[in-house]
Amino acid sequence: MKAEKTEPRQSTAQRIEQALIEEISAGEVSPGQRLDEVSLATRFGASRTPVREALSRLTAQGVLVQGERRGVFVAEYSRKELSQIFEAMHEIEACCARIAAQRLNLLSRSEIEAAQADCVAAAEAGDHVGYLRANEAFHSAIYRATGNPYMAEIASEFHRRTGPFRAKKFGSRKDLIASAESHQALIRDIFSEDSATASKGMRSHMTASFMQALKAN
Amino acid sequence: MKAEKTEPRQSTAQRIEQALIEEISAGEVSPGQRLDEVSLATRFGASRTPVREALSRLTAQGVLVQGERRGVFVAEYSRKELSQIFEAMHEIEACCARIAAQRLNLLSRSEIEAAQADCVAAAEAGDHVGYLRANEAFHSAIYRATGNPYMAEIASEFHRRTGPFRAKKFGSRKDLIASAESHQALIRDIFSEDSATASKGMRSHMTASFMQALKAN
DNA sequence: ACTTTCTAAACTGTATACAAAATACTTTCT
DNA sequence: AGAAAGTATTTTGTATACAGTTTAGAAAGT
Incomplete structure (x- = not known):
């Protein structure tokens, strides 16, 4: 190189x-x-x-x-505000998943898979901080797979902004493992290369994420 | 008050x-x-x-x-970059139109209509700067109609970022009038309260906007 | 005891000076 | 003439001081 x-x-x-x-x-x-x-x-x-x-x-x-x-x-958000942020994030993430599914190539597939392997490793190790980083990288790999840096940037901003609230749902090793497992379904949907499947899969993922974050906050 | x-x-x-x-x-x-x-x-x-x-x-x-x-x-963007930005903007605007269509109320309708009246007035007067402001306000009214300030903020950011490139398509009074007229179709689609119609209408509007900006840049 | 007024401390925004880094221009060397 | 070295200028990032605003706490008044 x-x-x-x-x-x-x-x-x-x-x-x-x-x-x-x-x-x-x-x-x-x-x-x-x-x-x-x-x-x-x-x-x-x-x-x-x-x-x-x-x-x-x-x-x-x-x-x-x-x-x-x-x-x-x-920033401190009311429940209402939090749901609005997650709604916006939900829309952005669904767009990203849809576009990513249409544009997958060898590199983006590999990156997503490598990021997921890191998530699994961190979850198995019960490494909370490591998992947060790996989870961040996993989502970033999906954003990058859109091939549109501007979509990726917007999605990353939301991901970062909701970080504090989402972090609270990763209380135990079991939570980390469950989160890493939910990524598998998401990957399958995106790797289907079908826009609607990918979009739907991401919407499910985001809905579950939001519910868990609500419970933990 | x-x-x-x-x-x-x-x-x-x-x-x-x-x-x-x-x-x-x-x-x-x-x-x-x-x-x-x-x-x-x-x-x-x-x-x-x-x-x-x-x-x-x-x-x-x-x-x-x-x-x-x-x-x-x-910022100076290549044609490729510009198309990526517009793509991202296109997705965000379509989401906003879809959500706005679902959530219209008396206030948001009135605001959109008032903003459009200002666009028409500025266009008829051939007031370039005034039109830019009115156009901005028109789109902002749509974003506000989503009832989600975070969606609105993202959309506004893109609108602002693409401002320099879009401004160039408003060369003459005739261009201003054509732009204001295109808003009418968009309003009709959003006011239909049908998500798909609104989304589709906004996609058409954004596609035309992009084509015109390309020609002018 | 509660309220109002006054004072001191903390916070905010800005101007200015300084030093380091980057760039442009000039001079010297080949 | 072209390249390298040296010098001057510009740009950048930071520290510090200053002045204005806001807040907290103390003192005085009811």
Whole structure:
């Protein structure tokens, strides 16, 4: 493999943004919790400036919300709001599954299968954090299979935004295993290369996901 | 109507962000053009700090793109990329039309009709900028009719992102009038309250929109 | 004890200075 | 003339200071 161009060094602000995204997605910061510029600056060994930039970018992406007069908070949604988000996500994911089913190729199939193998491994090991990452990668592989980076980006954003709520349904090793198993049915539907089957399969998956997240929250 | 809570005063960074969004959406800044912190700071009578914040937020929203090593640019898409964006937008808009058709109520109908009246007025007057605003408001009214702010937000983002490319198809008064007329068919389909009709109508509208944008770019 | 007013502390947004990195331009060498 | 090295300029990211706004807590008044 040819070496890639030299990657620009990640700025402090980017580093902070990434770290916060991961924590929030993993549900490590509770909904409604306020993020404090000054203590984050201390924690990351930086000044307020890059912290402010990271927080501002995350509000622009809807990952965080700005208080009315002050403060930046991890978004906290009512049951109604949560169902609206899942509805939107549900529609996007169904579109992705439909398009992916139409566009499967050797690479995308392999990527989905490899990602699923990682999910299974993490679930068997009872590795909660590892499973969250592997689950993320699994869904990303489906998004990539659409061959449309913009669809993939939208879907990823929703996946990230619902991360904190979905993370709570993975309480035990048994939950992880059940989740990994549900992926198998989904893969079968997508690999059928039939749009309607894929779309329907994803809708079922998302409905189950939502129900479980409701129960756990 | 009861007075709303006092709105927080808009920061300089927010002001700059809004102004840039409008200009970019209206196609006033060419794709590929670099935005320069220093001259923007001069132009807005501010320091680099709020300019950087605005630019950073706009890159986080995908409205602008970061150069590999330096610079922030108005996104420039290849024909292939443009078709991918429109494809994603097409899917989102069709979902919105479908959901809106299922959820119409007196308020949403009125809003759509009022927005269309504004489109017609702007088109008849040959008011290019006014038409862009009215067109934006028309689509926003449809998104709002979904009753799902998250669907609406995604759709609005795509609408905004494709603004520069779509703006170019509104070259003459005749183009504005044709666009406003195409809205009528779309309204009829959505107001049919039939999901499939609404979805199909929106797909037609988006296909025509894309073809026209291709021709004009 | 409760309410109002005042004060101090915390938070927010911005300007400015500084240093490092990237790029453009000029000079020197082959 | 073309390439390499050196220099100057521009751009980027960050730290810090400052001023304005908001909030919390203390003091005074009823």
